[in-house]
Amino acid sequence: FNLNVMVVGESGLGKSTLMNTLFNRNLYSASSAAIPATEKPSAVEIESLSADIEENGVRLHLTIIDTPGFGDAINNTDSWTSIVSDINNRFDTYLEAESKVTRNTIADTRVHALIYFIEPTGHSLKPLDITFMKQVHGKVNLVPVIAKSDTMTEEEIVEFKQRINDDIITHNINIFKPAQFENDDDDTILSTQDLIAKIPFAVVGSTTAVTTADDRQVRGRSYPWGVIEVDNEEHCDFVRLRDLLVRNFLEELRERTGNVLYENYRTEKLKK
Amino acid sequence: FNLNVMVVGESGLGKSTLMNTLFNRNLYSASSAAIPATEKPSAVEIESLSADIEENGVRLHLTIIDTPGFGDAINNTDSWTSIVSDINNRFDTYLEAESKVTRNTIADTRVHALIYFIEPTGHSLKPLDITFMKQVHGKVNLVPVIAKSDTMTEEEIVEFKQRINDDIITHNINIFKPAQFENDDDDTILSTQDLIAKIPFAVVGSTTAVTTADDRQVRGRSYPWGVIEVDNEEHCDFVRLRDLLVRNFLEELRERTGNVLYENYRTEKLKK
Ligand SMILES: Nc1nc2c(ncn2[C@@H]2O[C@H](COP(=O)(O)OP(=O)(O)O)[C@@H](O)[C@H]2O)c(=O)[nH]1
Ligand SMILES: Nc1nc2c(ncn2[C@@H]2O[C@H](COP(=O)(O)OP(=O)(O)O)[C@@H](O)[C@H]2O)c(=O)[nH]1
Secondary structure (H helix, E strand, O other), X not given: OXXXXXXXXXXXXXXXXXXXXXXXXXXXOHHHHHOOHHHOOOOOOOEEEEEEEEEOOEEEEEEXXXXXXXXXXXXXXXXXXXXXXXXXXXXXXXXXXXXXOOHHHOOOOOOOEEEEEEOOOOOOOOHHHHHHHHHHOOOOOEEEEEOOHHHOOHHHHHHHHHHHHHHHHHOOOXXXXXXOOOOOOHHHHHHHHHHHHOOOEEOOOOOOEEEOOOOOEEEEEEEOOEEEEOOOOOOOOHHHHHHHHHOOOHHHHHHHHHHHHHHHHHHHHHHO | OEEEEEEEOOOOOOHHHHXXXXXXXXXXXXXXXXXXHHHOOOOOOOEEEEEEEEEOOEEEEEEEEEOOOOOOOOEOOOOOHHHHHHHHHHHHHHHHHHHHOOHHHOOOOOOOEEEEEEOOOOOOOOHHHHHHHHHHXXXXXXXXXXXXXXXXXXXXXXXXXXXXXXXXXXXXOOOOOOOOOOOOOHHHHHHHHHHHHOOOEEOXXXXXXXXXXXXXXXXXXXXXXXXXXXXXXXXXXXXXXXXXXXXOOHHHHHHHHHHHHHHHHHHHHHHO
């Protein structure tokens, strides 16, 4: 079945690398690294990349919807417009298809999750972050992540997450949180609560193999002062993001899109 | 005598920390870290902080001119205007004073160096970086630095510096480079060339003492995967920036401001 993930954040926050890391393949090459500022798109573009992958024995038709140009201009007013339009267009496409054929033959191209990359400033959310997230939180499962979190020490991450979560509450931003059910077993409840407690996830991405001080081969980044391991939960929250997106909560993301977000859109649209 | 350093870059690039590290004192407290996005200034402000310090036996009246708000808004058009005005006002103040009193009693409040913080995206200069630097390179000794360079591996820094220097050449941006004289001894020539080769400096700042794996107490940042040392030339170019600003080339920065940049400004002004 389909999994459609939209990726949003200014250039250079490791978005391409993170997508390659999540799905363990070079969906994005390093070539885009060399585009000079003057040749970058002057408006936000929408680009899709699809691949058939297998995760945990489940075969997925994955589509990553990239949004190059967002946040990169001198004037970023309305930089969210083409992104919101794309999300709406996908709902409209589904709406139209629903009115014509039996539901279970419709290809689902709706956005199931939007990963929003927060720059690791160490302060709090930026005006653009807040404005953007408010534009989309009623239309997508919003998953904010702290980009390139290896920039921050453990204490800085704790404080930064606290301030981000304060901003999220202050501005009434709706973040995707996995549901917890009364009849879940204790292990599930604990691990879900533990996952929720780490939001927004502090992520690091890498598809390069590096050697640790104790001679293990791991995915990570090698610095003169040490090696950060992407899959090490002591080093960052990558594993939790992967669990959220492609393991434990994949079905929930798709269902909430169909049963809640799409239904809201449809209701709003039919009112007009 | 006076040393006036202007500091420009978006919020969260470690500017306050770097200034505290360069001059070994808490000029800036951590309080500004907690200002929420909605309470940040909507225009770029100019704020000065002064301190009497001693560097290498030389007593300096140091002034840091901070520019909070630059690059932080959704729309950053003209975010350079108040900065350029401030630089010009300082030239005008000197021009007026020069016409009244004997030169050697004038307090020099002109900007002797402008440190511009480049976000460590790993790609190339951003449109705002290029536009800003072109606005000021004819008026100040421009010293671009790669902020929070511990975000990048050694290879990434080499490639990023290459692309930045390509952009600088493409856009004819005038960066401050220490002069090299024919009668310099070989050691001086080599160390100056070595300094120039490292531009833009990849810097890291810290006023916190941390303990290394081999039990040394150093200024640095402690991560679960290792300790980066600010004063270690294998880890970053901090020492070279410090040499440029407060040791070997301090006099050259002041002289070039007075003999070249100020004279240009004066000539342009008198033409009009
Ligand atoms: N420190 C750090 N750097 C990263 C990380 N992920 C990617 N990078 C580097 O950041 C630069 C930009 O990465 P890229 O994936 O192209 O970012 P994008 O512009 O958001 O797609 C490259 O030099 C990457 O190697 C990360 O998790 N931490
Ligand atoms: N990775 C890294 N983080 C830094 C560095 N310098 C400062 N920081 C952290 O970045 C955050 C913002 O620093 P600050 O000096 O307030 O940045 P400013 O907004 O530019 O003045 C704080 O959490 C600092 O501890 C650095 O060189 N490297």
